[in-house]
Amino acid sequence: MTTAPQGLPFLKGHGTENDFVIVPDPDGTVELSPAAVARLCDRRAGIGGDGLLRVVRSAAHPEAAAMAGEAEWFMDYRNGDGSIAEMCGNGVRVFACYLTRAGLAEAGDLAVATRAGIRRVHVAKGASGDEGDITVDMGRAVLPEGRVTVAVGDREWPARNVNMGNPHAVAFVDDLAHAGKLFDAPSFAPAQAYPAGVNVEFVVDRGPRHVAMRVHERGSGETRSCGTGACAVMVATARRDGADPAVTGRPVTYTVDLPGGRLVITERTDGTVEMTGPAVIVAEGLIDPAWLG
Secondary structure, three states, X not given: OOOOOOOEEEEEEEEOOEEEEEEEOOOOOOOOOHHHHHHHHOOOOOOOOOEEEXXXXXXXXXOOHHHOOOOOEEEEEXXXXXXXXXOOHHHHHHHHHHHHHOOOOOOEXXXXXXXXXXXXXXXXXXXXXXXXXXXEEEEEOEOOOOOEEEEEOOEEEEEEEEEOOOEEEEEEOOOHHHHOOOOOOOEEEOHHHOOOOOEEEEEEEEEOOEEEEEEEEOXXXXXXXXXXXXXXXXXXXXXXXXXXXXXXXXXXXXXXXXOOEEEEEEXXXXXXXXXXXXXXXXXXEEEOHHHHO
16 A cells, blocks of 8 residues: 555544544545555554545546546445445445535535445534434435345344345344344355345334344444445335335335434435434544554
8 A cells, every 4th residue: 555654644433333444535546455454444453443434536536537527525435354345324424524524525415426326415514423413315225026035043034135235135033132243244045146245134123113223244244333224224124014105105214223323214205215313533643654554
């Protein structure tokens, strides 16, 4: 990787305790190998995080140049193991929080380019990380046909296949403890349903339009929160409950509790899914280039 002699600037932030190393790189000059990302995200020997957000101008990144006319900034998201991911819902909120904090965007409505397309974000003026400050248009859910199952140990459940720009398998369980430690990825079938792996959500009911979940994120293990996963859970739960805004003409909202906090998810009548929740920047500094290099 390449860094300035004085060190690589970074910040640390989280959204409902789904935490990220943030690397500002407006001109796209910082090269981060998978190994370097994994070192930065290491919780004992590095800064620690479920993933890494590289902040790059869309025009300076080959994967985002075509979106530069609509979104100035591209979220180059990496999982904690260094692998590339299409999308991260909590990450988008933290990304937008950083942009406004750094003066690179104004509070209000802004667009963020991601590998899953452009995401529209609303940052409330004076946002300080309190719940409800940031809302993200997460796009439409895609629900591929076909039976899917997930398993942990000797337990197996049917799962709903939901794509939110990245793949999810949503399983309804009697007890969240049945998901086990979730350090290792749950198995799934058929293999061809998720050729690049999958995020697996386990869900229990808490009340009317209120659920709780745990998640294994591919490339990161169990995380305290997953924004795209919460959206997938909301859509899968709504369909299980017989609610489809495109059919009824009425939006539907669910509260989703995660180990790290609470998200409010709404599906609109046009199929778009909106996620509202907090984002917090907790630290910033410089990474020693000798340590990382």
